[in-house]
Amino acid sequence: MSDLHRAAILLTTLPDEEAAAIMARLEPKQVEDVSIEIARLKNVSGVEQEQVIRTFADSNPAMGSDSGGMDRARSLMTKALGQNASAAIDNVRQSIEAVPFSFLRTVDNQNILTYIIDEHPQTIALILSHLPPATSSxxxxxxxxxxxxxxxxxxxxxxxTNPDIIAEVEKGLERRMSSVMSQSFENAGGVDAVAEILNVSDRSTEKAILESMSQEDPDLVEEIRRLMFIFEDIGKFGDKEIQTVLKHIENSQWSLALKSASVELREKVFKNMSQRAADMLREEMEFMGAVKLSAVESKQQEIVDVVRRLEDTGEIEINTSGEAEQLVS
Structure with a gap:
């Protein structure tokens, strides 16, 4: 039994108001995922309920009947997401039901436009009315x-509209677009590839390329630089570099940034602090409790930006390979 399935059973054992209050704490995508699972539930056995929450199984032995379904999923999503529920409900419905033109959900918007742009306005209207509003717009x-x-x-x-007409238009469009939908593409190139190449290039080549690019597209250069050095790469620094970085970062920043960091990186940071500072940082991280991943990643990026600035001023030297550089005399 997956965690998602357990969550769906748990939510269906609760009153709608309580279940919706729990779902309101989730991200919209998580609400959609668990709602799809709720919509797929039919009759939940008492054994399954007991596995999820034994106290409910003991006190409510009949709770396993008629607990799921699309109506229950729609009710929970409406209470959890309020005015933002319509798009999520539509996504869940299309995942459960055979919704007309659902095959277009996996096709790029530009490809859809290419195939329907010369159709009669009535045909285009029929197609767009069955797609999610964001896609149609x-x-x-x-x-x-x-x-x-x-x-x-x-x-x-x-x-x-006559279902036969909808089916005929859908079938014709799906047949015409079959070649597009059957194509598979491999990712090649892109910003990630540039970052990987420059990461293993010598420093002079990297600087020359980025400085030249910055004249034409500074935003692209910034995106590349962010990918070239990530927060976990700080763990590859020597003690001297770590101590230099520590001078420019407040403890409150580390407490949030280290929440999702590896044990190795945490210990390296703690090791380069005074015992008192390290103990205070550990306590602050424990007291903080659970935090949003997006907030952690944002704080990590702030520290990465500081590291890049220290590199630019020559205060530290970034060596993401972790290998000692050869010395000559």
């Missing part, structure tokens, strides 16, 4: 203004 933006108006007017006036 992007495709609509790619149409000529006159066609945009014609499509929007038809969507507004659209009422019930």
């Amino acid at each position: 992007l495709i609509l933006a790619g149409l000529e203004p006159e066609r945009q108006l014609a499509v929007v007017q038809r969507i507004a006036n659209m009422q019930q």
Whole structure:
């Protein structure tokens, strides 16, 4: 039994208000995932409930009947997400039901636009009305203004449509786009690749390339630099470099940044502090409790930016390979 399945059973044993209060603490994607699992639940056995939460199984032996379903998932999402629930409900519904044009969810918006741009406005309207609003808006933006108006007017006036017509349009579009959907692409190049190449290049080559690029695209250079050195690479520093970095970072920054760090990096930072400072930092991290990963990563990036500035001023030298550089006399 997966954790997601356990979570779905647990939530369905609770009153909607309590379950929704728990779900409100989750990220929107997590709400969608657990709601999909709830929607897939049919009859939950008492044995499953006992595995998830024994006290409920003992006090509510009949709780296993009729606990899941799409209506229950919709109710929980509405209470958890409020006005933001519609998109999540639509995603869950399309994952559970055979929704028309659901195959387009895996196709790039630009490809969809290419295949429907010359269709009759009524056909485009039919297709867009069955796609998530965010997707439809992007495709609509790619149409000529006159066609945009014609499509929007038809969507507004659209009422019930014969299922046979919907199926025929869907089948025809899926057949035409079959070559696009069957293609597989391999990722090659990109910013990640540049960062990896420059990471193993000599320092003079790296600086020359980045300085030249910064004249034309400074934002791209900053993105590359962020990928070239990551927070965990601090663990490859010698004690001298660690101590230099420590002088420029407040303990409160370390307490958050180290929450998701490896044991090796934590110990290296602690080792280069005074015993009192290290003990205070450990206590602060324990007292802090659970924190959002996004907040941790943001603080780690702030420290990485400080490290890069120290490198630029020559106060430290970054060697991400972890290998000692050969000396000559």
